[in-house]
Amino acid sequence: MLAVDFGASSGRTILGRWDGTKLTVEDIHRFSNDPVQLGESLHWDFLRLFHELKKGIHAYKQHASGSPSSIAVDTWGVDYGFVNGKGKLLGNPYHYRDERNAIAMDQLLTVLPNMELYRRTGIQPLSFNTIFQLYAEVKDKALAFDEDTRLLFMPDLFRFYLSGVRSTEYTIASTSGLLNPLARDWDGELLNKIGVSSDLLTPLVMPGTKEGVLRPEIAEELHIAAMPIVAAASHDTASAVVSIPSLQGDYAFISCGTWSLMGVELEEPIINENSRRWGFTNEGGAEHRIRMLKNIMGLWLLQACKRHWEFEGETLSFAEMQEMAKREKGLACYVDPEDPVFLAPGNMPKRIRLYCSQSGQHVPQTKAELIRCVVDSLAMKFKQSLDEIEGLVDRDLACIHMVGGGIQNKLLCQLTANATGRTVIAGPVEATAIGNVMMQAKAHGEVQSLAQIRQAVMDSFPPESYEPEDCAQWQEAYVTYRQVIDKKSVRS
Structure with a gap:
């Protein structure tokens, strides 16, 4: 099975082999995912990304014989494109960091107050949410489409151009701020309030559903047989959470990458004043579960520093950056x-x-000081978020499962254990692709449940544990951290 995982800064095609007991994964194609500034707007280069998707399918032939059993795509959340009745893409999708979104958010919140919007959707109002992006389209009068035009979120857009089927997978839809979290369906009344017809959206399908087969023209182009196209857990974080190697429910998770998504799995959403005030959002997961989590700008800060230094002429690897921070x-x-x-x-x-x-602290001067500042701050933010999660679910959580590419930063894993006073269980690295592949296996009937998937992950990818160290020092430092961010927040 092929899992195509588009992250916010890079993408990869993973070949998964399932023998009925264990899974192996092989990285067969990687590529960068760079936004494009065009005039005043920031976009994704969908055409190049679809080309990379096809290159990943073609790369399969160098690693295995025959044709894959299926393919599924997962991506980051909230962003979308429009496809008309003839299957034409109506412009490159906007990037969630485009400046128009913050303006639209401020405008819409004067019509729909923050608390009302949160109560309806369970989604924390953030400028990049789909609802604010769509409202920007409404204000720009950019939604004058024919009646056959449909909005497709990024993984659904890729799936459409692979199969010709227009549908929306539940977990990606749940990031939009357009869904009723209790009914697990579109909120038609909310759509009307922002001036968007519900006809613009497509029916929801649940993760692990086969949605068509590979278009004949693509099969011919790539010299590969037609294969099923699966709607896995199409939101990358939802796929990552699928692959958490645990059958116990008393843990918090961190899906660690460009964004660090920290939360817990629940049967029903938690929507109250504390969850809103503390910045928690309720998104969909496999088997109708809710991922109550907080969006934290994780390794984005390090990625942005790295990119800036490259512009200045100095190239550092993430491994080198980690070693520099260790010595601080x-x-x-x-x-x-x-x-x-x-x-x-x-x-x-x-x-x-x-x-x-501005917050009256030591100002980091060297690159090493800057990197260490970011890593320490992330560990402290995880401690803060854990305290809030435990307050919302009204119980202590025994450990933290960290998954995703960010766990290759072993310093961050150890500092998270130190700050939280919890054992950190790190792995698997390719959590998103693994979750993607195993939801395809579920679509084929090879596994029957999320519990079986997680048992397979435990058997296939043993994790690494980090025990807390220097807890007293970190508890004392946490008091300083809270004073800093609380004071800065009041000033802002």
Whole structure:
């Protein structure tokens, strides 16, 4: 089975082999995913990304014989494109960091107050949410489409151009702010309130559903047989959570990458004043579960620093950056990774220094100090978020499962254990692709349940554990961290 995983900064095609007991995965194609500034707008280059998808299918032939049993695509959340009745893509999709979104959010929240919107959707109002992007389209009068035009979220858009089937997978739809979290369906009344016809959206399908077969022209182009196209858990975080190697429910999870998504799995959403005030959102998962989580600007801060230094002529690998941070003493200064000042692309080192200066802290000067500031701050934010999660679910959580590419930063894993005082269980690295592949296996009837999938992940990819160290020092430092971010928040 082929899993195509589009992240917000890179993509990959993974070949998964399932023998009925264990899974192996092989990375067969990787590529960058770079936004394109065109005039005043920021877009995704969908045409190039679809080309990379086809290159990944073609790469399969160099690694295995015959044709894959199926293919599924997962991506980041909230973004979308429009396809008309003739199957034509109506422009390149906007990037969630496009500046129009913040303006639209401010405008819509004057019509639909924050608490009302949160109560209806269970989604934390953030500028990049689909609902605000669509409202920007409404205000720009950009939705004058023919009656056959449909909105498709990014994984659904890729799936359409693979199969010709227009549908929306549940977990990706749940990131939009357009869904009723209790009914697990579109909120037609809310759509009317923002001036969007419900006809623009397509029916929802649940993860693990076969949705058509590969278009004949693509099969011919790539010299490969037709194969089923599966709607897996199409939101990358939903796929990552599928592959958490645990059968116990007393843990928090962190899906660690460009964004760090920290939360818990629930049977029903938690929507109250504390969950809203603390920034938690309720998104869909496999088997109708709810992922109550917080969006934290995780490794984005390090990625943006790395990119800025490359522009200045110095190239550092993430491994080199980790080693530099290890040699720093640490706990010298902090930023709040959720502060909106860090959302947009730009000079991230300058923003970090300015934040520290404005909050009366030591201002990091060297690259190593900047990197350590970010890693320490992420660990502290995870501690803060864990406290809030435990308050919302009214119980202590025994451990933290960290999955995704960010766990290759072993320093971050250890510091998270230190800050939270919890054992951190790290793995698998390719959590999203593994979850994608195993939901395809479920679609084929090879496994029957999420519990069976997680048992298979445990058997196939043994995780690594990190035990807390220097807890007293970190507890003392956490008090300083809270003073810094609370004071900065009041000033802002």
